[in-house]
Amino acid sequence: MIALPVVLVAVYMTTLDFFVANLAVPSIRAGLGAGDAAVQFVVAGYGLAYAAGLIVSGRLGDLYGHRRVFAAGLALFTAASAACGLSPDAASLVLARVAQGVAAALLAPQALTLIGVLFEGAALARAFGWYGAAVGLAGVSGQAIGGLLVAADPLGLGWRACFLVNVPIGVAALALIGRVLPRTPRSGDRRDLDLTGAALIAAGLVAVVLPLVEGREQAWTWWCLAAAAPLLAGFVRRQRRLAASGRAPLLDLAVFAEKGFAGGLVAVALLFGTSAGLSFVLALYLQDGLGLSALAAGAVCTALNAGFFLTSLRAGRVPAPFAALMVVAGLALLGYAVIRAAGPYQVASALFVTGGGMGLLMSPLISSVLSRVRRERAGAAAGVLGTVQEAGGVLGGTVTGAAFFGALDGGWAAATLAGLAVLVAGALGVLAHCLVPSKPVIHVNP
Template sequence: MVLASPAVRSPSRWLPLPVVLVAVFVTTLDFFIANVAIPSIRTDLAAGPAATQLVFGGYGLAYAAGLIISGRLGDLYGARRVFMVGLALFTLASAAAGTAPGILALIVARVVQGSAAALLAPQVLTLIGALYPGADRARAFGWYGTATGVAGVSGQVVGGLLMAADLGGLGWRTVFLINLPIGIAALLAARTVLPELPGSASGLGLAGGGRGLDVAGALMVAGGLAAIVLPLVQGPELGWPLWTWVLLALSAPLLTAFVARQRTRPEPLLDLRVFREPGFAPGLVAVALLFGGSAGLSFVLAVYLQDGLGLGPLAAGMVFTALNAGFFLASLRRGRPLPGALAIVAGLMLVREAVGAGEPYLIAAALGVVGAGMGLLMSPLISTVLAGVRRERAGAAAGVLGTAQETGGVLGGTLTGAVFLAAADQGWTAAAQSALVLLVVVFAAVVAVMVFSNKR
């Protein structure tokens, strides 16, 4: 399908949006859905805590490390083409994860999944930015934020339902295999409704021009992110061996060298001018904290509800329905993000008290408050971050926003999980309460960032 003008205002202009939002939904869902399966994966594949952390962290690390170069690939080869390749690869990797014979094969499949998700994400935002001008663009970005938020809060519920259904006796494998019919259907729809964007290799993404990839720059940013995340994922379980400290020490010079290289190249992987767009930089910090806190909450409660309270995957998922309900109801009201962040802080304090009581229904009620806060916060925050970005820098914004989301999610989930597991010898209740204190601090930081940015 080739459109002579993507900006033509007709009802059919909205047909591409559900297709790209399906990709956003499943790639975000896959970051969270694995949490509910971790206890079963650990038992079935005889995996230790460090290995199961990589099932979670390997996906997010590959996702974050590949986003910036994926935006440039969209510039060179067209957003539609790279989107289709990413969606096909994600579907195949999901099949590999669902049929993995051992923990190593599962980790490898998850890394490939994350790499494929990285191919998709910048193309989605580039397509939205190109296809929907003016008021339509803000509306489309609002739906993007809603899809991201719904996926983020639905992981536990969807995972619990799939594992309880135990289709074909597959157990935890269904949380990955469910992507096959979704991915195939989205691929068929994409072939029909996604337009080729004329000139997408010369101005709709990171830098345009098409002189080739900056391979050295890509290796610098991927290596710098890996040097931060990998030690933090593996270090606590392995007792912080020397290599973890060496990698952490290397992360700063690698990322500094990447930024310096981008300043001097005529066509950089990352157009650094995007950070000067109104509200983008503080919004980016808030998004990273939001996804980090969400990932941490998902991991802690998935383990606590099952291992601590003895609930099955379905019952644990049902507790999370309150989070979903709060999110859906609050997301119907479009408002300013700050009240949402404050509601999350209050809700997490209530969750901590409910954990102390050990009553699932009290935890569910408190999660309803957290979900309402997320519903008020997530969509307007992401929409605000993106809406002010110029069209020619949409690819840069896409890459940076996605990197912030995934890096924040991996680090938040890993660090919160480390606090949680380190305190597990005091009992699951004390461990969960310790982790929830950290999450309160994280979301209080979101509030501080918003207050500070509003005063500028």
């Protein structure tokens, strides 16, 4: 069935674009004269807009039809990719990346909902497995693809090719949507769309991430960080008040009452944060630290892809604690390689182990979180899961970047080790979650 590949191509592109920009960071810094904060925003701006828009976009799918919103998101993503590739300066690139993130947010919940419409039973479980594989493969292949595009320099585009490559793929997928994707019924009253709640959740997420990006340079960011808690608390209170009054909330908070759902979300956030942070650190260490070209750096990162791909074929058949322990061990080996000032081959070996652990863990973890939710709450769960994935990636990349740049005065090795310390802490959190005995709860409607 061609419908699933069309959906997964969009999922793959939007996930890939969070990571593919990492490998291009050194080229973007040189080509646009961007500073540390600007290049962090090239990555964080995309992920932040993605995370902030996911919850409201799930509601938009209910109100206007999931296929229609999916098509609108793909069209905007394609246009924003073109804008990224044509950006004349760092500020324009950041704005285009934010637009890309908004478009990705429109796509993600609709993709999960459309998969639920297209499949049922065992086929649905397999489709969710393919979804998890697409997300995971995009996450670990971004570095290699970015390096290949920068090095190949098609038409003299350099780093711009990392974004412009989305344009023909997006156009082709758009041409197929009307033929292969089903219409979905609309539900709810458009007047009930909670724009105030959307503003609160978006402002709360910005208040968390902005200080982490600018905190080393701006004193006011402490006040911004302090505002995050009341903004997010205000969002929760508003959703509860809307539900109590009989109106449709932006987010059905009852989804968090599903057994094991909240704990699974924390593990997903930590895993995606570790993946995003690793991509950011590798891009800078391999090119600026070890002096490798973009192509050579991308080649080293293929070890991460290879490990992920090979073990993902066994995903779900290996105990989760073992998979999480592989991620921890791989990061520790990478730190040891940095301490010893080892060459690319030793770094690649560590990345192979890390990718192997992620391949065993990522798809089963995502599937287990979704399997704990009743079908009638699947839309809310999809929005929350997507938000957590992207927020985890943004926070992981931003916190790791802050640790990295904070230690950069001590040299590239010291900065890399500081970043890896953050990543090891995140991976240990995932391991702790996996050590807690639990069983997926599959809810079946009568």
